[in-house]
Amino acid sequence: MKKWNIRIPERKTVSALTFGCGVSTLTAAVLASKGYSSPESVINDLQAEGLSDSFLIKDMQKAADAVNNAIDSGMKLCIYGDYDCDGIMSTAILYSYLTEIGADVMYYIPERNEGYGLNTTAIDKLSDSGVNMIITVDNGITAISEAEYIYALGMKLIVTDHHQQGDTLPRAEAVVDPHRHDCFSPFKYACGAVIALKLVAALDGGDYTMALEQFGDLAAIATIADIVSLKGENRFIAAYGMELINNTDRPALIALKEVSGLTEKAIDSRAVGFGLAPRINASGRFGSPLTALKLFLCEDYDEALPIARELDRLNNERKDAENAIISEVYDMIDASPDLIRGRIIFICGKNWHHGVIGIVASRIMEQFGKPCFIASEDNGEIRGSARSFAEFSVFGALTYAADTLVKFGGHPGAGGFTIKEGQADEFRRLLEKYALENHKTMPVAELSADAQLTPEELDIDNIRGLSVLEPFGMDNEKPLFYIENAQVMDIFPLSEGAHSKLRLKLGYTTAEALVFRCSPSQLTVKKGDICDMIVSLGVNEFRGNISPSIFVSDIRPHVFTQSKYFAGRDVFEAFLRNEELPKNYYPSMMPSREDVIKVYKGINETGTNFDTLFIRLSDLRLNYCRFAVAVEALRQLGLIRVNSADMNVSRVRVTERADLASAPVLVRLRELCGDAAERKK
DSSP states (O other): OOEEEEOOOHHHHHHHHHHHTTOOHHHHHHHHHHOOOSSHHHHHHHHOOOOOOOOGSHHHHHHHHHHHHHHHHHHHEEEEEOOSSSHHHHHHHHHHEEEEEETTEEOOOOOOOOOOOOOOHHHHHHHTTTOOEEEEEEOOOTHHHHHHHHTTOOEEEEEEOOOOOOOOOOOOOOEEEETTTOOSSOOOOOOOOHHHHHHHHHHHHOOOHHHHHHHHHHHHHHHHHTEEEEEHHHHHHHHHHHHHHHHHOOOHHHHHHHHOOOOOOOOHHHHIIIIIIHHHHHHHHHHHHHHHHHHHOOOOOHHHHHHEEEEEEEHHHHHHHHHHHHHHHHHHHHHHHGGGGSSSSEEEESOOOOSHHHHHHHHHHHTTTTOOEEEEEETTEEEEEEOOOOOOOOHHHHTGGGGGHHEEEEHHHHHHHEETTTHHHHHHHEEEHHHHOOOOOOOEEEESSSSOOOOGGOOOOHHHHHHGSSSSTTTTTOOEEEEEEEEEEEEEEEEETTEEEEEETTTEEEEEEEETTTOOOOSSSTTTTTTEEEEEEEEEEEETTEEEEEEEEEEEEEOOOOOHHHHHHHHHHHHHHTTOOOOTTTHHOOHHHHHHHHHHHHHOOOOOOOOOHHHHHHTTTHHHHHHHHHHHHHHHHEEEEEEETTTOOOEEEOSSSSOOGGGHHHHHHHHHHHHHHHHHH
């Protein structure tokens, strides 16, 4: 369960934005909740009309001059990219342009097993191939020793990158990176492909017309895939590129849209992020990044289609591997629930594909709402990826545990690491210690609503007015709205119970809402309940009828008090971790025999979601701790099963009576209650 954060934008700000920007009050409320206070601030971030002068980036002029001189001198160039979508698009942009102007140019993208960025083995190969100058795209800013090696072999280097620089810059003819400490370019958050596009413009004299027309689509795909902030110039490039993609004659995109099932659909940021980009990334994860690159260098549809089909196959292989690992993780959690009861989650498997470890970490973090570190042991080496949210820093945690690591890197939200042999348990201990020392109360995953939605605002024009905020992405997420006091008139199963449809009464109007991936039995509400929801909105057009679409992100009974829920959950998990609690907590956590029986009777053989069960039993005056202790006691006695995949709690058929008092969780709690009573005397 996520904590709800309901934003309440100021009325004066909403009015100012409504009239100053010429948008609906609903759109203005979203803008205000996202922190915009004036029409000028909206224009600066969301109405960028172009890209800033490429020569404002430090060393861009040097890079353009060096490349043009190298071409004029007949030097052999190599574009050195990266195996992710951004690196592949960057390589395609710069290689295509240099080829068109007659340069002697080749490309090199390291395979995933080579690791990220420049490496000496690859540099040797390029030197043997007669390369005179290496131009990096989407990498190189931290390649200090590799740069020296390039020059030792008599080659030259130009770096174009968008990652943070270290203490020193690599030796090069030019280092083009907006994050250089001495770079004062106005926009810092471009991905590698946009930097490559800006270099193309610089090579063409600084005008963007040709660069955008030829490569704006590729830069947009990379911008969305690399999850950079969709504000300012990134917003411009994403919108410009989306228009190109929707009207494309590029064989690669025609073929890729076809295999993605997007031929007849309007392409938006979601279609790119969940349709096109994963297939491009799959080549670097499960095949070779050269497959995707060759697709985008194709000039013939008949040549492009089989390559696109191969990317689709690799993406399916990626999904199969991802789901297989997730299934193993769930089995490990079911066998040892303590794996998800720490302040952080650290799970290590064997022979898991490293190309999807990061995705798995993201999914487990999302499901259980905790910072997640997933690793795999292969041939004695343990490598992993981590994901986090809010103020918990992955990089800070890895730094704290550095003595157990061969190497690590990353930033607050994500990172990678390699654990020293025999140090996995110590690594886990240090992660937990870091979390305890830095977060007495761990951050909670949140679901934020931009504004409260009244029944009167559920209007077709209002909903369509939200389209001015597109494209959506990082720092400009699709708006979510809070609906309060809706009455559930009826509930219908969809797709054989995989999803649910609600008929709601909102004030004096009725509406329908869809709840995906949640069956009616798993809902926390039932027919007749008054509930609150966080939703997204759309417009449904069917056979000439137009109506609002409501998509439920989360739903709860109106009487639910989340502060008590999260406080109780924190206390229960601290108890399971043997952390010391105030002595008066223990008696209030102890369920009576009748409490446990009530919980057991509320569970059936098909089961229900853990949180749904708690909410449905909350009118029995069970606080969260007593409820959770009762469930844990029943689990320990083998009377129920808790499936971690969906936190489904179900009964187990038994033939013998169980001694409730013997459940370890109750034994320990009784001891602590006795200690507390003794101390009170």
